[in-house]
Amino acid sequence: MRALVWGEVEDILVGATILGSGGGGGFAYGMDQMRRIYDSGRVVTLAAPEEISADVVVACPYAVGAMTTAEVDPYGDRPFAAEHPSVLAVRALGEHIGRDLGALICGELGGSSVADAFYPAAVLGVPIVDADPVGRAVPEVQHSMFSIHGLPISPFSVVNEIGDTAIFTTVADDERAEALIRALAVASRNAVWVADHALPWSNLRDIAVLGTISLAERVGRARRESVEAAQDVADAVAAAVDGVVVFRGIVTSSDWRDAEGFTVGETTIEGADAWAPSTFRVWFKNENLLTWRDGVPDVTCPDLICILDGDGVPVTNPGVVKGSHVSVVAFPSASQWRTPEGIKSLGPSHFGFDVDFVPVELRHQV
Numbered sequence: 001m002r003a004l005v006w007g008e009v010e011d012i013l014v015g016a017t018i019l020g021s022g023g024g025g026g027f028a029y030g031m032d033q034m035r036r037i038y039d040s041g042r043v044v045t046l047a048a049p050e051e052i053s054a055d056v057v058v059a060c061p062y063a064v065g066a067m068t069t070a071e072v073d074p075y076g077d078r079p080f081a082a083e084h085p086s087v088l089a090v091r092a093l094g095e096h097i098g099r100d101l102g103a104l105i106c107g108e109l110g111g112s113s114v115a116d117a118f119y120p121a122a123v124l125g126v127p128i129v130d131a132d133p134v135g136r137a138v139p140e141v142q143h144s145m146f147s148i149h150g151l152p153i154s155p156f157s158v159v160n161e162i163g164d165t166a167i168f169t170t171v172a173d174d175e176r177a178e179a180l181i182r183a184l185a186v187a188s189r190n191a192v193w194v195a196d197h198a199l200p201w202s203n204l205r206d207i208a209v210l211g212t213i214s215l216a217e218r219v220g221r222a223r224r225e226s227v228e229a230a231q232d233v234a235d236a237v238a239a240a241v242d243g244v245v246v247f248r249g250i251v252t253s254s255d256w257r258d259a260e261g262f263t264v265g266e267t268t269i270e271g272a273d274a275w276a277p278s279t280f281r282v283w284f285k286n287e288n289l290l291t292w293r294d295g296v297p298d299v300t301c302p303d304l305i306c307i308l309d310g311d312g313v314p315v316t317n318p319g320v321v322k323g324s325h326v327s328v329v330a331f332p333s334a335s336q337w338r339t340p341e342g343i344k345s346l347g348p349s350h351f352g353f354d355v356d357f358v359p360v361e362l363r364h365q366v
Contacts, residue, residue, distance in 0.1 A: 006038050
């Protein structure tokens with residue numbers, strides 16, 4: 001096991017934001033949460049998958065909601081909970097099942113998604129497993145290897161910022177879990193924290209996408225070192241994960257709306273230099289999920305689509321600024337997503353598009 005120093009945590013959060021594909025929460029939020037942890041003298045401990053005993057009960061904490069805060073504040077003058085909701089959710093689940101939780105696993109990759117697991121792990125003094133059930137960020141609860149392989153999500157806990165707590169002892173399936181959790185998020189400023197899948201590691205280890213926290217660290221390190229060396233950040237980040245720069249240009253529009261607990265919209269980029277005069281469109285539902293170049297489908301989910309600004313900083317939705325110079329980097333998704341079950345769950349058709357999934361390396365030289 002490795003006690004992470006601050007620089008390693010920062011690299012991980014940067015890399016997770018890139019691999020979060022425009023979603024997975026904001027980097028600034030994740031940094032703030034981790035700074036609170038390290039300023040308090042606590043640290044995050046990262047464990048390799050083989051370092052976790054088969055009988056250790058592992059839980060998965062994460063946040064659910066839109067990438068924007070609701071305009072209407074439902075809380076009034078009610079105070080926020082004294083502890084972070086991620087900690088409350090993990091504690092509530094452990095108390096409900098009557099078992100000690102020996103480790104936590106991130107729900108997905110993203111600037112705040114990683115912090116939402118790192119934070120309670122540090123507070124409770126348990127390690128983070130170097131894995132997650134997704135290998136990227138995803139918009140819906142059922143977009144998970146745990147769901148695809150039929151692991152029961154219940155019981156699970158849901159907690160909001162003022163400490164309202166719900167325990168779901170059973171749900172019909174993960175789609176119902178998504179609907180129920182999303183409804184609570186809509187009633188809670190578009191944000192709730194969940195802890196689920198409290199199971200022995202032996203039930204999770206052959207299903208999870210392994211090594212993803214180390215992968216995020218490698219991506220974040222590649223970005224940092226390229227900035228220090230005044231190299232092209234997009235090229236360096238792409239090379240770190242067998243990715244490819246698929247477009248560069250200037251943002252001409254980025255329109256979005258809050259839709260039932262999701263941030264849904266589209267970004268349009270006019271090509272520059274070698275990419276002129278093409279036009280590139282990116283559709284997102286929290287995460288960037290589909291792209292078109294000159295009206296022809298290009299990179300499609302479940303592959304990863306990340307937008308970097310002119311300084312090589314990953315942009316999360318809906319923070320793409322009109323007039324900014326950006327690069328679009330695409331990465332192959334984890335192999336588990338490229339199965340028929342994975343494509344059915346997280347492919348274009350799930351989001352209502354009559355578009356086939358085509359691996360990014362078949363359209364671009366990776």
